[in-house]
Amino acid sequence: MAQGHEISANGGAHRGAVLDALRGWLPERRWFPAKGVDVELTGLTRVDLATETVHGRRCDVIVEVVHVRGSDSDVDVVLHVPLVVEHRDPVDVPPGTEGVVALLDGAALYDGAQHQAFWGAWLDTATWADGTDVPTRPYDFTDAQVLKVEQSNTSVILPRVCGGSMLKVLRSLAPGQNPDIVVPLALTQVGWRGVPAPYAWHEVEVVDTQDPETRSTWTAHSGVLAELVPQASDGFRLACDRAGGDESFNSPARELGTQVAQMHSALRRAFPDQVEPADATWLLSAMQRRVRSAAASSSAVRERLDDIEDFLQRMRTIADEALAQGRPLPPVQRIHGDLHLGQALYSPQKGWRILDFEGEPLRPLKERTRPDLGERDVAGMLRSFDYAAAIGGSGSTEWARGARRAFLDGYTGYLSVPGALGFGQPPSLADRVVILDAFELDKALYEVVYEERNRPDWLRIPLAAVDRILGRDDTPTAH
Ligand SMILES: Nc1ncnc2c1ncn2[C@@H]1O[C@H](COP(=O)(O)OP(=O)(O)O)[C@@H](O)[C@H]1O
Numbered sequence: 001m002a003q004g005h006e007i008s009a010n011g012g013a014h015r016g017a018v019l020d021a022l023r024g025w026l027p028e029r030r031w032f033p034a035k036g037v038d039v040e041l042t043g044l045t046r047v048d049l050a051t052e053t054v055h056g057r058r059c060d061v062i063v064e065v066v067h068v069r070g071s072d073s074d075v076d077v078v079l080h081v082p083l084v085v086e087h088r089d090p091v092d093v094p095p096g097t098e099g100v101v102a103l104l105d106g107a108a109l110y111d112g113a114q115h116q117a118f119w120g121a122w123l124d125t126a127t128w129a130d131g132t133d134v135p136t137r138p139y140d141f142t143d144a145q146v147l148k149v150e151q152s153n154t155s156v157i158l159p160r161v162c163g164g165s166m167l168k169v170l171r172s173l174a175p176g177q178n179p180d181i182v183v184p185l186a187l188t189q190v191g192w193r194g195v196p197a198p199y200a201w202h203e204v205e206v207v208d209t210q211d212p213e214t215r216s217t218w219t220a221h222s223g224v225l226a227e228l229v230p231q232a233s234d235g236f237r238l239a240c241d242r243a244g245g246d247e248s249f250n251s252p253a254r255e256l257g258t259q260v261a262q263m264h265s266a267l268r269r270a271f272p273d274q275v276e277p278a279d280a281t282w283l284l285s286a287m288q289r290r291v292r293s294a295a296a297s298s299s300a301v302r303e304r305l306d307d308i309e310d311f312l313q314r315m316r317t318i319a320d321e322a323l324a325q326g327r328p329l330p331p332v333q334r335i336h337g338d339l340h341l342g343q344a345l346y347s348p349q350k351g352w353r354i355l356d357f358e359g360e361p362l363r364p365l366k367e368r369t370r371p372d373l374g375e376r377d378v379a380g381m382l383r384s385f386d387y388a389a390a391i392g393g394s395g396s397t398e399w400a401r402g403a404r405r406a407f408l409d410g411y412t413g414y415l416s417v418p419g420a421l422g423f424g425q426p427p428s429l430a431d432r433v434v435i436l437d438a439f440e441l442d443k444a445l446y447e448v449v450y451e452e453r454n455r456p457d458w459l460r461i462p463l464a465a466v467d468r469i470l471g472r473d474d475t476p477t478a479h
């Protein structure tokens, strides 16, 4: 038990004691973004959210916003850490109790995400989406469950709040609006049901007390309550299971293709000012820049650089010819930006739901939400079927080819629905093949860097795709 004067005269926990406790606890969390790195941790802002009574005990609900800076690295993140100070004799807290951050004198300090006092205070003080049936006290937290999966935030299933919902406590804060909240909100507002509907959210005002001169202030989204997708299965796991048993994934892939086409159509309606003519020269030079940055960090990319440059040159010629022949690219628009099977949930009752509109985490923030061609998302999903075949252990190359074809059938099939596109003609089949190859290569190069950094054993998967698209092996791409 931490010793000393940790509780102040008015009964609140002293900030110093709380921050000391966090210095030991935070680096052990699975969502801590700077594992294994020496960091300095300073408190930026503390919000006293509420005082609740749970099981007859006083519970102070507080939010600490903590700056984490690497001592010898470029780590620089701001973390959102809700906490509950439960006033009780710490001797009565059984060792190993879930969610305990530290025992103070006269209180136990809990991770707020795992404590019902925080859930209640959060619901009381949230901003609610129009049209939501706002729950009232007493809240029913029966069967609430904190997710144990590998994730960068902390999610809690609340089966009896809003007819079944999931509270996601965001951990890393960035100034401004979080696309993972505003995009699903905009999509539900235009009537698309393919995302879990956001019911409520929180923002936190961060005052940088470390900088007494400026005391700069910024606001960030810090959590969201969204519709719970019932009996949801992660799309990647589902596809791997099918691939492992060499069971066809064509039917779910076709449905997913239709859902992604509907998502693009809804994104055009939700963000009409982001629909603008595509500039093939810009798109190709952006790809060139990404190739350079991938080559800078990966020797596998450097080895293939000549072939990649040839490929890009061919693309430039094809784009010029297409333009000269009156076949410009379709307009760019708001897209998902990092679409893969792991971002799709399948529910037997609700079908496919799409998650996580934050774009590719390795890309600069500005680039992530820039309008782009919908084909980038399509290519992302096609890459995923390759991954599922490899990781699930499919015995035949036909599994991934069939899933890819079915997904594309579902996608292009929807585009022929009158009014689905919202703009002129879709690209011809030949043009689409070229565009998809370019985006698949772009994504596979990104994946090479991602796998080298995170899962070197999986590097062979995107490298095989790079070689296939560059024609360095004999397997043609199935479109
Ligand atoms: N609305 C939802 N309903 C049911 N399950 C969900 C919902 N949103 C996310 N999940 C599941 O919760 C887990 C955490 O997902 P996610 O929110 O993407 O994590 P993070 O962004 O923290 O990495 C995943 O297994 C995902 O499939």
Ligand SMILES: O=P(O)(O)O[C@H]1O[C@H](CO)[C@@H](O[C@H]2O[C@H](CO)[C@@H](O)[C@H](O)[C@H]2O)[C@H](O)[C@H]1O
Pocket (backbone or CB within 6 Å): 236, 338, 340, 341, 342, 356, 359, 360, 361, 362, 380, 383, 384, 385, 387, 388, 447, 450
């Ligand atoms: O889900 P995130 O937004 O964190 O995306 C990153 O991690 C993904 C891996 O979890 C990564 O996706 C790659 O691996 C998937 C299998 O795990 C595969 O289905 C995807 O096709 C493949 O790109 C994603 O690229 C990365 O941005």
